[in-house]
Amino acid sequence: MAAETDWAGRPVLVVGVGVSGAAAARALLARGARVRVVDAADGERQRAAADALRAAGAVVDLGGLPAGPGEASLVVTSPGVPPTAPLITGSAAAGVPVWGEVELAWHWAGGDRRWLAVTGTNGKTTTTEMLGAMLATGGRRATTAGNIGTPIVEAVDARPPFEALAVELSSFQLHYTHSVVPLAATVLNVAPDHLDWHGGAEAYAEAKARIWRDPATIAVGNADDPASVRLLAAAPGRRVLFGRDPAARPDPGFARGLGGPDSRGATRGGGGLGLPGLTVEDGHLVDHAFGGGRIIALRDLRVSGPHMISNALAAAALARAEGVEPAAIGAALAAFRAGAHRNAEVAVVDGVRWVDDSKATNPHAAAASLVGYPSVVWIAGGLNKGLTFDDLVRQARGGLRAVVLIGSCADEIAAALARHAPDVPVERAAGMDDAVETAATLAHSGDTVLLAPAAASMDMFRDYAARGDQFAEAVRAREG
Numbered sequence: 001m002a003a004e005t006d007w008a009g010r011p012v013l014v015v016g017v018g019v020s021g022a023a024a025a026r027a028l029l030a031r032g033a034r035v036r037v038v039d040a041a042d043g044e045r046q047r048a049a050a051d052a053l054r055a056a057g058a059v060v061d062l063g064g065l066p067a068g069p070g071e072a073s074l075v076v077t078s079p080g081v082p083p084t085a086p087l088i089t090g091s092a093a094a095g096v097p098v099w100g101e102v103e104l105a106w107h108w109a110g111g112d113r114r115w116l117a118v119t120g121t122n123g124k125t126t127t128t129e130m131l132g133a134m135l136a137t138g139g140r141r142a143t144t145a146g147n148i149g150t151p152i153v154e155a156v157d158a159r160p161p162f163e164a165l166a167v168e169l170s171s172f173q174l175h176y177t178h179s180v181v182p183l184a185a186t187v188l189n190v191a192p193d194h195l196d197w198h199g200g201a202e203a204y205a206e207a208k209a210r211i212w213r214d215p216a217t218i219a220v221g222n223a224d225d226p227a228s229v230r231l232l233a234a235a236p237g238r239r240v241l242f243g244r245d246p247a248a249r250p251d252p253g254f255a256r257g258l259g260g261p262d263s264r265g266a267t268r269g270g271g272g273l274g275l276p277g278l279t280v281e282d283g284h285l286v287d288h289a290f291g292g293g294r295i296i297a298l299r300d301l302r303v304s305g306p307h308m309i310s311n312a313l314a315a316a317a318l319a320r321a322e323g324v325e326p327a328a329i330g331a332a333l334a335a336f337r338a339g340a341h342r343n344a345e346v347a348v349v350d351g352v353r354w355v356d357d358s359k360a361t362n363p364h365a366a367a368a369s370l371v372g373y374p375s376v377v378w379i380a381g382g383l384n385k386g387l388t389f390d391d392l393v394r395q396a397r398g399g400l401r402a403v404v405l406i407g408s409c410a411d412e413i414a415a416a417l418a419r420h421a422p423d424v425p426v427e428r429a430a431g432m433d434d435a436v437e438t439a440a441t442l443a444h445s446g447d448t449v450l451l452a453p454a455a456a457s458m459d460m461f462r463d464y465a466a467r468g469d470q471f472a473e474a475v476r477a478r479e480g
Contacts, residue, residue, distance in 0.1 A: 008032035011071050015039070015087065016078025017049040017060065020101040023151030024076045027104070029057050030157075036072065038087075040065050069096040076104055079147075079172035100176030102152055102169065107179070109156035114164040115181075116318040117146075119174060119211050120188025120228075122365040123311045124148075126303075126338055127188060128168040130315035137332040138324035140164045147173060164322055171207040184218035184321035185211040186242075186314045190227035191364030205231060212237065220317045222310060223276045240289045240321075242313035243276035244306055278313045278320075285313060285333075290320040296330035303338050305372030341468035343369060346475045351445025354475045357452040358468030361385075363392035366454035370396040373448040377439045379429075379471070381407035382455030389416035392454060397421035402442040404428075404435045408459040431460065432467070436474035449475075 007028065014025045014037045028035045035058040039046050042063035050060040068090035069075050075091045075098045091098050118128045128148050135142035141163045145155035148168040155165055187208050205227060212219040212235040221232030223243030232239055277289025285295040295316055316329050338344065341358040360366040362385065370376060376399050393416045402425040405413055410428060417426055429435035439449045451471045461467040
């Protein structure tokens with residue numbers, strides 16, 4: 001790792017003036033580097049960020065990216081810049097390393113902090129927040145960082161230093177890491193997403209698996225997600241499974257791969273073939289991988305749904321890897337509430353439950369949400385990210401009372417419904433207010449009206465939070 005003194009006078013090109021790019025630039029300037037920042041955009045937000053960085057001593061150019069690194073000996077890129085961008089390929093051709101902000105933070109202080117990392121297609125933020133609560137309840141000086149909102153370069157520079165970091169990492173961020181070695185890390189699940197950025201499903205999965213590249217990392221996989229299990233089979237370090245079904249087993253090839261001395265934490269109680277080390281038994285979350293026993297009764301959790309149980313198990317596995325006591329994990333979970341727009345109950349009116357899961361921005365996330373409710377009027381649609389909806393409809397059709405479609409991909413979801421759930425009533429809505437009114441006419445007492453769009457929001461809304469806020473406002477306005 002490069003010492004802090006090595007940065008004085010070093011020319012570094014930072015790509016992006018957003019949250020992570022600006023944080024990286026500030027941290028580099030504080031260490032004496034000569035920093036140039038570039039951004040393809042030139043809007044009001046970018047200009048404000050550029051002015052602040054110039055005042056701190058950086059050179060900033062907006063409105064385009066160069067084709068190469070120029071005089072820079074290192075490029076630190078925003079995770080949003082795809083690897084096919086000419087600047088990235090040009091830097092590689094020139095022999096200039098390209099790091100993300102996460103890699104930069106690791107070079108500065110990774111070895112001095114215990115990183116517990118979370119990735120996956122869905123559930124990352126909730127799991128990371130659960131983990132952060134467990135660490136704090138367990139007496140650690142800890143914080144959440146990374147893709148969850150706090151730049152990790154700021155977290156590693158905090159004084160007094162944090163002992164442990166709960167780090168959420170996206171596939172974009174992982175693509176630009178090379179030497180990060182978490183103490184323990186989980187891949188919650190893998191489903192098609194961001195395929196245009198990565199160039200295909202295989203590259204996307206490989207980016208997720210980078211979190212387990214080093215044998216020093218305890219790899220925590222999801223027995224209920226076949227893709228997570230497949231990636232776990234290749235993890236070189238200790239392997240630990242979590243799963244909601246105590247009888248769940250990965251494929252036989254993986255089970256054979258668990259043989260040997262490093263398999264003890266990956267099998268239930270040290271025996272069996274591939275049974276989850278953290279699971280649900282007799283109505284309790286139980287830790288067989290790290291000897292923690294019962295952690296908490298399901299009835300004491302303040303979150304609901306199978307996917308939330310999975311998130312709790314994954315977070316508990318990482319906390320146990322760090323040595324947090326089961327009682328502290330249980331206390332943290334008993335007090336934990338999911339963040340906004342993540343299966344958040346808005347109201348219950350005349351026996352109908354209204355739930356905002358606007359964060360379900362892809363089919364995999366929507367499927368996880370839908371299976372948690374027995375009878376659903378589903379509000380879906382938005383901006384598709386090149387994904388298909390057939391598997392989602394096949395999984396959800398048994399619980400669908402009706403569907404209300406909005407957004408630019410409404411026709412695509414309607415076609416999948418026609419193929420796989422032709423008896424389910426489908427209505428169209430012009431916007432969120434109209435969708436709520438239509439859903440109210442379709443829902444009966446005992447139903448859940450669920451906003452789980454299965455698509456991005458930018459065709460109609462600023463972001464998924466604005467979409468969820470408008471849903472909640474429409475529900476409350478309708479019911480007074």
